[in-house]
């Protein structure tokens with residue numbers, strides 16, 4: 001699975017660090033929504049869903065957590081612990097985020113407003129969706 005990591009603009013100096021994020025430059029889409037998670041319990045698993053068309057960049061701006069990304073055939077686990085690194089997720093990928101450190105702040109930049117109809121919240125439905133998409137693409141080629 002090819003997961004795109006985005007190195008964000010880092011400006012470190014003696015007084016501290018600053019990271020800049022610019023849409024369509026660092027982020028390959030127009031940012032319509034930003035949300036973030038914090039005070040997440042260490043035994044919590046967030047996500048457990050896929051999206052049909054949403055694009056996202058996930059940045060752990062403080063602390064650390066792990067993300068498991070699954071394309072229906074293979075999966076990969078990444079540790080997110082760099083405030084100047086984003087993980088670009090396009091569709092459809094099943095994601096699970098877990099092992100949050102107590103100080104973790106996970107920020108997500110999204111290409112669309114919140115839309116429940118874009119979610120696939122059942123893993124079997126996700127596998128069917130991926131299979132149907134692949135079937136459609138195979139027919140088209």
Ligand code: TYD
Nearest residue numbers: 033034035037045046047048049113114115
């Ligand atoms: P959810 O997507 O289920 O969180 P996660 O999958 O990361 O555990 O969202 C949790 C709740 O927050 C749910 O009631 C929907 C709401 N929500 C919004 O209203 N707007 C948003 O942008 C997001 C991401 C969630």
